[in-house]
Amino acid sequence: MGKGHFNRMVEIKNLTKYYGLHPAVKDISFTVGDREVLGFLGPNGAGKSTTMNMITGCLPSTDGTVTVDGFDIAKDPMEVKKRIGYLPEIPPVYPEMRVRDYLNFAAGLKRVPRKDRKKQVDDAMERLHITDMQKRVIGHLSKGYRQRVGFAMALLGSPKFLILDEPTVGLDPTQVMEVRRLIQELSLDHTIIFSTHILAEVAAVCQRVVIINKGTIRAEDTIAHLEESVAGVPMLKMKIEGEMSKVTNILNSIDGVLGIDEVAFDSPGVNIFTVKVKNDNVRKPLVSTLVGQDCMVLEITSTKPSLEEAFVKLTQTGTTSREAAFEELGKKMEAERQAEEKAGKQKEAD
Amino acid sequence: MFSLYKKEVQSYFFSPFAYVISALFLLVFSLSFIRGISTMDSNVLKFSFSEIFYNNFFYFIFMIPLLTMRTFAEERQAKTETIWLSAPITIWQVVLAKYLAVVTVFAVMLLLTLVFPLIAFIKGSVVVSSLICGYAGFFLWGLVCIAVGMLTSALTDSPILAAVFGEGAMLIVVFLDRFTETALIQSMPAVAKVFQWFSTQSRFAGFSQGLFSLGDLVFFLTLSAVVLIWTIIIIEKRRWSRG
Numbered sequence: 001m002g003k004g005h006f007n008r009m010v011e012i013k014n015l016t017k018y019y020g021l022h023p024a025v026k027d028i029s030f031t032v033g034d035r036e037v038l039g040f041l042g043p044n045g046a047g048k049s050t051t052m053n054m055i056t057g058c059l060p061s062t063d064g065t066v067t068v069d070g071f072d073i074a075k076d077p078m079e080v081k082k083r084i085g086y087l088p089e090i091p092p093v094y095p096e097m098r099v100r101d102y103l104n105f106a107a108g109l110k111r112v113p114r115k116d117r118k119k120q121v122d123d124a125m126e127r128l129h130i131t132d133m134q135k136r137v138i139g140h141l142s143k144g145y146r147q148r149v150g151f152a153m154a155l156l157g158s159p160k161f162l163i164l165d166e167p168t169v170g171l172d173p174t175q176v177m178e179v180r181r182l183i184q185e186l187s188l189d190h191t192i193i194f195s196t197h198i199l200a201e202v203a204a205v206c207q208r209v210v211i212i213n214k215g216t217i218r219a220e221d222t223i224a225h226l227e228e229s230v231a232g233v234p235m236l237k238m239k240i241e242g243e244m245s246k247v248t249n250i251l252n253s254i255d256g257v258l259g260i261d262e263v264a265f266d267s268p269g270v271n272i273f274t275v276k277v278k279n280d281n282v283r284k285p286l287v288s289t290l291v292g293q294d295c296m297v298l299e300i301t302s303t304k305p306s307l308e309e310a311f312v313k314l315t316q317t318g319t320t321s322r323e324a325a326f327e328e329l330g331k332k333m334e335a336e337r338q339a340e341e342k343a344g345k346q347k348e349a350d
Numbered sequence: 351m352f353s354l355y356k357k358e359v360q361s362y363f364f365s366p367f368a369y370v371i372s373a374l375f376l377l378v379f380s381l382s383f384i385r386g387i388s389t390m391d392s393n394v395l396k397f398s399f400s401e402i403f404y405n406n407f408f409y410f411i412f413m414i415p416l417l418t419m420r421t422f423a424e425e426r427q428a429k430t431e432t433i434w435l436s437a438p439i440t441i442w443q444v445v446l447a448k449y450l451a452v453v454t455v456f457a458v459m460l461l462l463t464l465v466f467p468l469i470a471f472i473k474g475s476v477v478v479s480s481l482i483c484g485y486a487g488f489f490l491w492g493l494v495c496i497a498v499g500m501l502t503s504a505l506t507d508s509p510i511l512a513a514v515f516g517e518g519a520m521l522i523v524v525f526l527d528r529f530t531e532t533a534l535i536q537s538m539p540a541v542a543k544v545f546q547w548f549s550t551q552s553r554f555a556g557f558s559q560g561l562f563s564l565g566d567l568v569f570f571l572t573l574s575a576v577v578l579i580w581t582i583i584i585i586e587k588r589r590w591s592r593g
Binding site: 060088 | 364431
């Protein structure tokens, strides 16, 4: 799992949480290596926050263990909590306090020695660019700034391990970019788990992804593999003038075309064809054949769907709900992983 | 733990909260002080601070839930409790820090009332020993009520509900004695005896008459401790069912 040379920083084994008879999280196991950034991906209500609350010790688990840096959360909660910086979904800020007072208070709560407090609070504010806001009352700050104050709080006490629950929700695009940059910066000397339901975010900052839905893990893989499995097939989008059936026949007759994905009307006599192809080299014969048979190619674009696009597509077509899409994605990845394993075994056998 | 205590005390004094309640308390106290003076018998020229304490307690007891209602209910509502749940600090430290913070506010309110004995001291004379006992009794009874108020705050996530429950609990604390005195309970001596164990009024009466009894002191302190432990248990229990 992951990269072999990493030490295991966090180990989660058979973690389970029942609310009454309803299982919120069922038998989850995964590990996070030292200085690894793990994306925790799933639709709303999948059990992301519950899992994170259990890792941080806010919520006791029904079954299973969480080990951080060799300490069990159930047996040595103090040791684990000292090593974790947690930013919950709703930043736990007190609206009546001023930013600096709040951070000072949080530093004390995290047992930062008195003499180091000022420096740590200054550093955290510097990192989140909230030094100008230190005298402001938190209740008067915007959502984005509150989120940053919460983030600064999570950094106090220099924890090795950061847990960020949807850190970019409710932020404007510039702030989202900033948070992503910050996570990348922090990943140099921190182990990070962060949850999100935005796929692109995972692609931007994580090495590895755990996909969770309905309380169970659907897939666990590296970004590269994930991208391959969901976005493997390149597509060509072509605006072609000509009779539809004729164009369709031509397209299908060409070697390298895997199929026509979609046909959309543009203007009378002109249609936009989305064509699945083997690779971009098919473009040349495609265009020359079409033009040779009096079909004008007005526009051609090559689209290799990004992770997000593939994901959105997956959620919109074929399946009815986002949840089902996640499930499909997970199954796909699992199948691929198994195929790979098989191939590996065969190689070994040979 | 000290950081949490400091923050809690600050949140009382940095908001109008503590001031409004202190002002109300002083208003009630001064009214009964004035009444004490104006109804003085012209022959004896003496009135009892103990009586003022006693009367005041019935008003004061309904202000305590207002002080304690926010302690846990508000944190749960605003989801700020995660900050101390995920920090290297135990629940009992949290409860104790919050308790001590409310007790501090309460002590400040009591200190403010010293102005009345001071006036009496300037214009006449005061029996100091009786006065000290009165204050001690008042303070000890307050300790129990604050613990009960925090318990009700831990039960719900709405501060308003916490206050309402708190008022109900205070009624029970105060009127347990009267209830015990009813014919129904008196007809069952075993039950009456149990109720008497928890009777706070009679013990307070001892203090307000200038009788300092170690047994009563221990009673108030242990009762507060038991209620606080109960609070800890409730918070731990509710932690299991958090979202």
